Amino acid sequence: MPALVLAEHDKGRLSEATAKTVTAAAQISDTVHVLVAGQNIASVSAAAAEIQGVARVLAADDARYAHQLAEPLAELILSVASKYDAILAPATATGKSTLPRVAARLDVAQVSEIVAVEAPDTFLRPIYAGNAIQKIQIPSGVKVITVRTSAFKAAPLGGNAIIETVAPAADPGTSRFTSENLSVSLRPELTNARIIVSGGRGMGSKENFILLERIADKMGAGLGASRAAVDAGFVPNDYQVGQTGKIVAPELYIAVGISGAIQHLAGMKDSKIVVAINKDENAPIFGVADYGLVADLFEALPELERALG
Amino acid sequence: MKVLVPVKRVIDFNVAVRVKTDGSGVELANVKMSINPFDEIAVEEALRLKEKGTVTEVVAVSIGPAQASETLRTAMAMGADRGILIRHDGELEPLAVAKILKSVVEEEKPGLVIMGKQAIDDDCNQTGQMLAALLNWPQGTFASKLEIGDGHIQVTREVDGGLQTIDLDMPAIITTDLRLNEPRYASLPNIMKARKKPIAEKTAPECGVDVSPRLKILGVSEPSKRRTGTRVANAGELVTKLREAGVF
């Protein structure tokens, strides 16, 4: 039976998380379908149809899916679930909110945030903030899985899947969208950025983040932060990298004024190159850094900006 | 209105977790255990609602070994009114926990269940959503702000792009994120008082649910280690190294 992937998209754009999840799904099943649920999603469905390895795109275009609320979305997935042997979603806010509902209603377990497919029924996933890797098997039943997208390459484009309309499912009608307050940024989104510059409590204030922003803009980097920087109100919540924030694995991660608590490391230690700038030479962040600079960030950052030319 | 707060006993977040040499799991012997930090935030939120007069009773429930009663005592020292311990030794999958919690909800009939978004041991992030699905209730996951109205609740959620506010019919399930509040410390007198608060005890089979595992853990291993890096003297040298490494 085929595998179904829940597409992640926003404002008419298909997120790269979808193609990454397709890569994981293709290692589980020979046939992969993608479900696009939303309002005015023609462009998203067309983009999903171009992902190589996708045989069919199911498009559910209805106002009830406009804000990806978990209750109606789970009902929609359940309405087609019997045709699938595996149901996957990227481990995004939407995927994490929706798939456990689907699993519970199918009376099966869900496997969260897989980082590798060892066999079609066997997966690796981190536990304890990435301090241990669990090898886990789903011996029977539908496989309901969320995928840590930083661990999978995006399936390439060049496909040409059939797009098929699916009827919306009954909406439980118990939840309503009220409003949203999304960060607007011209910088690359964290989970997609090739380079990330991240600031911690050591940045000292919201205003000081400008020092990091300048560097990020010189390098075309995304901006991240530790929990402490978010809690202190220096930056919005969606900047948080870590065990309970965003999981990233860019080519280059520069941690500035971040001590390197395990909860933070859990979100970035799979980055290809890690740079740490910290005035405390014993900060644990240096334990995972390829290049460590022991310095006061208020001197080091302007210097770095100049050195970048 | 009554609020039910499920609290899990987990390895303390400060402990450096070690994988057992035989690959069967992680070292739990003689390791400090605590209430799951997100559940502490859940208890705090329930208490604040009680202090505002919206909520009349805060009931903490934990599923686990006998020592999970310590986790309930922590919740009661913060101010929860009473505890329910569902005894079970060994691992439980989120689906099984959700089924047990469903049976507790059916008995206690809370207007709201506030729980953690994630247990920091299994890092599953599933139980609240599963409980909501089993009860056919709406859910407000990753909550950073709650506002209770008449028969409904406004929940501001931490989502990937920022914040989203939704409105839910009650009863509902809320799962907490880090910014919802800052939990209080229990005072010594309250810790003493908590010793006298009641804990009702039951076993999982007495809840009438099937908790048999659906998944097979084939082993637990150490993550790959990063190679040791080098120190650079200044920002100029750093940029040179990064150019050499081909980053830009």
Ligand SMILES: Cc1cc2nc3c(=O)[nH]c(=O)nc-3n(C[C@H](O)[C@H](O)[C@H](O)COP(=O)(O)OP(=O)(O)OC[C@H]3O[C@@H](n4cnc5c(N)ncnc54)[C@H](O)[C@@H]3O)c2cc1C
């Ligand atoms: C349940 C739970 C979940 C969590 N989830 C996350 C998560 O997802 N992500 C996360 O990041 N954290 C998370 N944490 C928090 C984590 O434990 C740490 O508290 C946090 O990461 C610390 O942030 P920090 O490194 O910015 O601050 P600190 O630990 O205070 O470190 C600040 C660093 O800045 C350095 N510094 C200060 N001034 C300067 C200067 N002028 N120049 C250079 N360096 C300077 C200091 O030497 C220090 O090393 C979580 C915690 C819990 C309990």
Ligand SMILES: Nc1ncnc2c1ncn2[C@@H]1O[C@H](COP(=O)(O)O)[C@@H](O)[C@H]1O
């Ligand atoms: N054994 C348990 N006892 C009580 N609550 C639990 C238990 N396991 C999970 N929970 C609740 O479910 C939340 C999410 O857990 P999880 O889905 O395992 O990440 C936790 O923060 C707790 O509120």
